[in-house]
Amino acid sequence: MIKMNKYSATIRNLETDIGIEFNDKTILMMSIAHSSFVNENPHDINYSNERLEFLGDALLGAIIASELYTNYDEMDEGDLTELRASLVRAETLAEIAQEINLGKHLLLGQGEEQTGGRSRTSTLSRAFEAILGAIFLDQGYKKVNEFVSEIFQKRLNNSSTNLLQDPKSKLQELIQKEKKTAPVYQLVKETGPDHHKLFTVEVCVDEKIIGYGNGKRKLEAERNAAKDALKKFTH
Known part of the structure; x- marks a missing residue:
């Protein structure tokens, strides 16, 4: 009714x-x-x-x-x-x-x-x-x-x-605003055969790890590491 x-x-x-x-x-x-x-x-x-x-x-x-x-x-x-x-x-x-x-x-x-x-x-x-x-x-x-x-x-x-927008660029902008330094990407692991590799990358600031990422290419792994780090800045 x-x-x-x-x-x-x-x-x-x-x-x-x-x-x-x-x-x-x-x-x-x-x-x-x-x-x-x-x-x-x-x-x-x-x-x-x-x-x-x-x-x-x-x-x-x-x-x-x-x-x-x-x-x-x-x-x-x-x-x-x-x-x-x-x-x-x-x-x-x-x-x-x-x-x-x-x-x-x-x-x-x-x-x-x-x-x-x-x-x-x-x-x-x-x-x-x-x-x-x-x-x-x-x-x-x-x-x-x-x-x-x-x-x-x-x-x-x-x-x-x-x-x-490229997550690596976004992360660099955020880091440089606060610390006047640039993030550093390091390859920490590489697994799988040549035709199907998986790369693991960590991104660091002042030698402190702020994110991890995986990818079939190093650049993809770096972008995913930047995305992981950005989550900590935006949440």
Whole structure:
């Protein structure tokens, strides 16, 4: 049971902000209904957005993975995984939710409202995923795919540019800013037959090991060692 008339203005404003007019308004209303609101208003709506969030999360992962696989054939599996993780993390989704003014449309219980739920990262990111689930149920995969592709395009371009920058160059820039010295790469192991060798490299700063990497070529191993070291600088 969902009482639509009471919230029709909220739904119309939300449709305007996301640029999609729904056929079934009840699905859209469900996507913005936090569990705290449902608990406090059982006569208005009896389902929260949690199931839609589950659906939207799966859709988002598939759409972003497809975009990356199709458009970034120069990236290996590790780079693709890293880029996808940066795009679908809660902080990124919350930023997008704020850009489309999702927070002001959320249906929240009093406690959630009073403790800052409209700007809380977890609440916003989950609501955004629920919106994706609602778009899919109302208008199909093609529409939600178009919506995600458009809204993520700028972030895809920026994130891929940063990731594709040579990790050895990025590491050297970071090290030289702090220590005025350059990282040193050392081959520590070489295994396998000539036609199928595996190289292991360590990268050091001031004789301290800061990363390891493996690769079929020395350069690949050095790049992977730089990536390993960069994780320690950026996390």
